Amino acid sequence: MKMRFLFKLNLLVLLLHQNLAIEDTQMEDTEMIYSSSVLSMVKLLEMEDSLKDKLESYVQVMQIKLDSIKLFQQMLQRETMTTLEEREEFMGNPLNAFPLLRRLNQDWPKWLKYLRTAIATKTTNAMEKKLKSGPSNEDLQVALKGFARIESFYDQEAADMAKGDLLGQHFGSQLTAPDCFALADFHYNQTQFARCTPWYRTALRIHQSSEGKLYEKVLGLKRKKIYKKYAKALVMEAFYLAMPNKINPEWETLANQVAVEANYQSTKDAIDEYLAGDADILQQEAAKHKPKPSRLERGCRGQWQRKSSPPLACRYNQEYSAFLLLAPLKMEVLNQQPLIVLYHEVLYEKELRAMRDIANKNATMQDGWTRMHFDQRVKPEREDRVLKLHIFQGNSESFSPSINRRIADMTGLEVQGNNALHLSNYGLGGYFNAHYDYVDLTKRPVNPSLQANYFTEWGGDVLATVLLYASDVRLGGAVVFPKLKISVEPKKGNALIWDNLNNAGDPDKLSKHAVCPVVMGSRWTIYKWINEQQQMLKRPCLA
Numbered sequence: 001m002k003m004r005f006l007f008k009l010n011l012l013v014l015l016l017h018q019n020l021a022i023e024d025t026q027m028e029d030t031e032m033i034y035s036s037s038v039l040s041m042v043k044l045l046e047m048e049d050s051l052k053d054k055l056e057s058y059v060q061v062m063q064i065k066l067d068s069i070k071l072f073q074q075m076l077q078r079e080t081m082t083t084l085e086e087r088e089e090f091m092g093n094p095l096n097a098f099p100l101l102r103r104l105n106q107d108w109p110k111w112l113k114y115l116r117t118a119i120a121t122k123t124t125n126a127m128e129k130k131l132k133s134g135p136s137n138e139d140l141q142v143a144l145k146g147f148a149r150i151e152s153f154y155d156q157e158a159a160d161m162a163k164g165d166l167l168g169q170h171f172g173s174q175l176t177a178p179d180c181f182a183l184a185d186f187h188y189n190q191t192q193f194a195r196c197t198p199w200y201r202t203a204l205r206i207h208q209s210s211e212g213k214l215y216e217k218v219l220g221l222k223r224k225k226i227y228k229k230y231a232k233a234l235v236m237e238a239f240y241l242a243m244p245n246k247i248n249p250e251w252e253t254l255a256n257q258v259a260v261e262a263n264y265q266s267t268k269d270a271i272d273e274y275l276a277g278d279a280d281i282l283q284q285e286a287a288k289h290k291p292k293p294s295r296l297e298r299g300c301r302g303q304w305q306r307k308s309s310p311p312l313a314c315r316y317n318q319e320y321s322a323f324l325l326l327a328p329l330k331m332e333v334l335n336q337q338p339l340i341v342l343y344h345e346v347l348y349e350k351e352l353r354a355m356r357d358i359a360n361k362n363a364t365m366q367d368g369w370t371r372m373h374f375d376q377r378v379k380p381e382r383e384d385r386v387l388k389l390h391i392f393q394g395n396s397e398s399f400s401p402s403i404n405r406r407i408a409d410m411t412g413l414e415v416q417g418n419n420a421l422h423l424s425n426y427g428l429g430g431y432f433n434a435h436y437d438y439v440d441l442t443k444r445p446v447n448p449s450l451q452a453n454y455f456t457e458w459g460g461d462v463l464a465t466v467l468l469y470a471s472d473v474r475l476g477g478a479v480v481f482p483k484l485k486i487s488v489e490p491k492k493g494n495a496l497i498w499d500n501l502n503n504a505g506d507p508d509k510l511s512k513h514a515v516c517p518v519v520m521g522s523r524w525t526i527y528k529w530i531n532e533q534q535q536m537l538k539r540p541c542l543a
Contacts, residue, residue, distance in 0.1 A: 204230060
């Protein structure tokens with residue numbers, strides 16, 4: 001089968017002879033990044049609804065283009081959503097969020113140009129003004145990276161995702177040919193040739209639908225363009241399969257030279273014959289060349305063998321305060337060293353709703369990155385943003401004192417003077433890569449000024465981490481400890497607590513943890529770091 005696969009690719013290389021244009025994606029700076037938070041992306045629904053309303057009035061003066069416009073309207077249809085919860089649930093589905101963001105960035109500007117070829121009106125001017133605050137090219141790159149992260153972390157097939165299948169479950173939303181083409185181009189530009197070819201193949205198949213002519217006429221996405229990009233990607237994939245340990249810059253030059261000499265019709269015929277084969281066989285062949293999943297990826301996919309529960313793993317905690325004698329908390333011990341415990345049903349719905357309402361009204365939620373630790377104060381690349389934050393300082397809000405008291409009851413640690421609560425909302429494919437919450441100053445080089453102010457400004461190293469779940473997540477978003485092979489699914493109202501330092505105050509490397517990419521849902525969490533210097537009376541051995 002492999003010889004047959006390579007034989008067809010060799011025939012394809014001989015047939016290519018036309019230049020393929022490489023389209024540069026222009027990155028634009030913008031202050032607002034929608035894709036790093038589901039809450040932010042909810043605003044895009046309102047933006048597109050406004051555009052749809054203006055489009056309805058414009059159709060009346062566009063008789064000659066009425067059929068195309070009505071078809072586009074049909075493609076935009078969705079159920080009416082009246083509440084924030086309904087809209088947040090809708091945008092928590094990447095099969096809804098990514099196409100909407102891409103459509104506002106790529107398709108709507110082309111539609112405005114299409115409409116203006118007949119007549120420019122106040123309506124189109126208003127639509128153009130609205131789009132100026134829409135997703136930027138940079139925002140689209142963040143969304144593409146998040147969607148690709150879901151695909152790779154959970155080993156999803158392009159054809160299945162386009163049909164609405166995610167992690168073995170089917171959802172009503174589907175991807176269009178422009179969506180698939182954008183994902184294919186993203187993978188190609190990342191030199192992920194084995195991942196881009198299935199997306200080009202899927203784009204070709206979807207392009208055959210009734211909307212195909214609309215894509216060509218308005219969006220400029222012609223089948224010929226997809227054929228050429230797919231052919232080039234197949235050649236690059238063949239080179240990479242032959243020499244997988246390196247990517248030679250001359251490969252693309254050679255592919256372009258071969259393309260100049262080829263005939264398009266022969267290329268198309270060869271690809272059509274290739275596509276006529278069994279799609280399952282193509283997937284099986286591609287699976288042979290996939291890299292082995294990392295320990296983290298296996299954990300996110302639920303492939304770790306479940307550990308047997310230790311004795312007395314679940315109990316009521318009455319130890320740390322007199323209040324717990326009257327109202328003990330449900331505690332589940334997940335690990336002894338380092339100590340990892342899961343408390344059940346410790347947050348109230350009214351507290352969660354109050355926090356989220358404040359965050360929803362606050363337009364200045366900060367961007368979060370994959371690393372937000374004391375020795376990682378340099379901002380990484382902007383496309384690495386994965387969430388947005390809102391910090392509740394002090395006791396200004398009614399829920400802050402009660403939540404902090406509950407944290408003190410659960411941990412038996414001192415939290416006075418450290419009242420800040422960090423509310424975070426993850427975006428499209430949002431995650432945190434494996435990391436430690438502590439800072440080992442003896443082994444990690446840090447900025448001298450940072451080290452000098454370390455104990456006075458932050459109160460020492462991070463002794464314990466408290467993570468409270470403010471929402472349920474339908475798929476993905478688990479916290480995993482790769483070295484311990486422990487995975488904890490998010491459940492609203494629960495609290496996950498773990499130690500980062502051992503009893504001697506030294507970093508515990510087993511505390512390394514990560515957050516799996518969010519697949520379906522809006523992941524809201526509240527986290528707090530409890531520092532060691534605060535615990536002089538609670539844990540004097542650390543002082």
